[in-house]
Amino acid sequence: MMLPELQHAGAAYDLDALAVCIKSWGIELGFADVRITDVDLSHAEPGFMAWLEAGYHGEMAYMAAHGTKRTRPAELVPGTMRAISARMNYLPAGVGDDWRKREESHAADTAVISVYARGRDYHKVLRSRLQQLADRIQKEIGNFGYRVFTDSAPVMEVALAEKAGLGWRGKHTLLLNREAGSMFFLGEILVDIPLPVDAPISSHCGQCSSCIDVCPTQAIIAPYTLDARRCISYLTIELHGSIPVELRPLIGNRVYGCDDCQLFCPWNKFAQRASVDDFDVRNGLDSASMVSLFAWTEQEFQRLLEGSPIRRIGHERWLRNIAVGLGNAAAGMRGDAGIVAALRARLDHPSEMVSEHVLWALQQHGA
Template sequence: MAESLKPLTSIDAASLQQLARQLKLWGQELGFAQVGISDIDLSVEEPKLQAWLDQGYHGEMSYMANHGMMRARPHELHPGTQRVICVRMDYLPPNTMFATHLRDPNLAYISRYAGGRDYHKMMRNRLKKLGQRIDQELTELGYNKSHSRPFVDSAPILERPLAEKAGLGWTGKHSLILNQQAGSWFFLGELLIDLPLPVDIPVAEQCNTCVACIKSCPTDAIVAPYTVDARRCISYLTIELQGAIPVEFRELMGNRIYGCDDCQLVCPVNSQAPLTQESDFHTRDSLSKADLVSLFQWDEAKFLSLTEGSPIRRIGHKRWLRNIAVALGNAPQSECIVSALEQRKLSAEVDDMVIEHIDWALARQQLSLSSSRKTARVIRAVEKGLSRDA
């Protein structure tokens, strides 16, 4: 008869220490750049979360307010949880061409996390494998398996405070986690587990007096250090918002059609951030140096095909057109742009919401054209006057 396995409650401190060291190595073998362990006490975050919600800063993201304070209570999300294993996966692709895309208003700017493969399923599968490797070790040591559950933006959980407690970095004034070696160009994931593993020590904040991220935000979405009003954030406006983009933010969006990286671009901690080791996060050819008019001409079938497996697909074709229409309205006057807008307006793939943004863009283009013609007339008049004086 096989010997019965021992309960997890009987694991001694030395074995837990050794397991913690090993699981961090296993995590790195699975492609995580860093692994840390946090306890589950987020009570200090609850009043902060409630105050943020009370201000309405979550906008249409109703899921942020659902489930009460479960977001700050991992043990309610996964009963029995004693620790959270937090992981970091770097995503900064090579050939980012930040300046090239932002300086050319005819090109589309897409947040650098979204140019390649969607990270959710990839990271969740690897976290699951980490849990399986932990269970294999426990079984070999003669213990019962653990009860663990992986999450990657897939449940109500405050991942950034947990990552901070796990020593992955500190919370920057833009509310993202910053790591001295990796900046903020990384994804986060969590494995909730019922093991009393030793926890890691948080790192001290190192932003000091720097407010570069706050000053750089195009729409002033960082309303106070560590506080973002999502309703003003370009990432929210282009990804989360379902309906029309408020007019007051359209010009400020420039050519950003999916997300925004401005607060990360100016952060000095990001100056030495490493490139990703995952080729799946490299920017796809169809999105690299893509001009706005070409992207605007994608029909729904082409959009679905070229964004398959990409986070961009979640916004759907209509919001894709909505975002690009705004960018086209911000682009320099061009008959090519006007033609593209007018043709798209007549297509069967647009609804009233998209048409509203197309009309706005056409008005901007016409205004720019009128201004250009007026300037040209003035120049011709001056030149004519000069020729008479000659």
């Protein structure tokens, strides 16, 4: 779709037609939906500041490091007038309709890794395609001010996506969509073009509290309020030190992230499959045994997880997480010879943190 005589500096181009084109180009690039919103997040700022004040962000100092820039995009990128918000499905194309049931029934010695992290790093995938979308816009209208974001800077992605009409914020704090559940990534382009905006949609959580009830650590302390310090995704990914002893038994065999609040959300029966193959499972991470992953050397970890989001936690925290999982396997496999042998092989690891978690795991097995 070509637009005649587009000039960014003046009013020679049709903003409505441009918005339609942007959405069409986004779909061509693999996004499931693209919407546009203004960047006034004053409605979200008080709640976010209260969340920080309560300390619910834990060690994620970056959440507070930029002051009001996170809630005021025009301060982050001067001149910003609109946010082009996009979502991209990540549920692998090959999974069957029973995928939720399968995810709920992993064996006790299987490493459970969040679905989103089993393939290629989404940061790279979305950033590349958002940049291509920005390039496409620039090809049509000439130079304009913009900046691309994918969970990599102080931007309130869910708040912008909600305001743009991509969905509503669920009680687990993730974005929900009636046609797609929540198994998707979000990304944005902040632009200095006064594009027409889309309308937000109403919430459809109703009286449902499935996500709150199922959370293993009760991290969702109230509807729409998450204490990240208790969240398994935080504990296995963001936390750099030792996992609190009282929370370890609640983690089970989840070694990287946790999907429970999504698996039990009724809306995810409508989850859509990815239109790109980047999120297909690599290295058998949908069914790998914890013992086999625990045996990876640091070199193997770096090589096998090249291009994976898991790589960011490093080998030390990888071993920490799996040690906890192996310890929790004692609930149904207490004293299992293979698990005990794997743990003992790491007992003298040079990292005190790894050794401590291995010792705890061995104690769970009575070894």
